[in-house]
Amino acid sequence: MVKTFPGRAITSISFSPEDDNRAVFTLGNYGHDDYVYMTSNALDSIPTFINVQGNLPKIPVYSSVVEMNDKNKSSLVPIMGFIPPIM
Numbered sequence: 001m002v003k004t005f006p007g008r009a010i011t012s013i014s015f016s017p018e019d020d021n022r023a024v025f026t027l028g029n030y031g032h033d034d035y036v037y038m039t040s041n042a043l044d045s046i047p048t049f050i051n052v053q054g055n056l057p058k059i060p061v062y063s064s065v066v067e068m069n070d071k072n073k074s075s076l077v078p079i080m081g082f083i084p085p086i087m
Helices: none
Strands: 010-015 023-027 036-039 061-066 074-078 083-086
Touching (some): 023 061
Parallel strands (some): 010 061
Antiparallel strands (some): 010 023, 061 074, 074 083
8 A cells, every 4th residue: 555545535547648657646525625646756666645736626626637748737627627737
């Protein structure tokens, strides 16, 4: 087990098409502060997960995609609709 999110559903995992170590994880379930995490060392035996929620609304996020031409940007789909590239 690398990382647990007790009482949470992992709703998406998106890997960068340019870098297999870079991934975005999104979480569901209401009542939490953080729904978006990123790692830049996904292939390590113990990857580090960084909360990248920032000033996004504190609502579940159900889908993510790492931009094809820029591994530093991701698009998210929370319960309310589409959020354009961030990060």
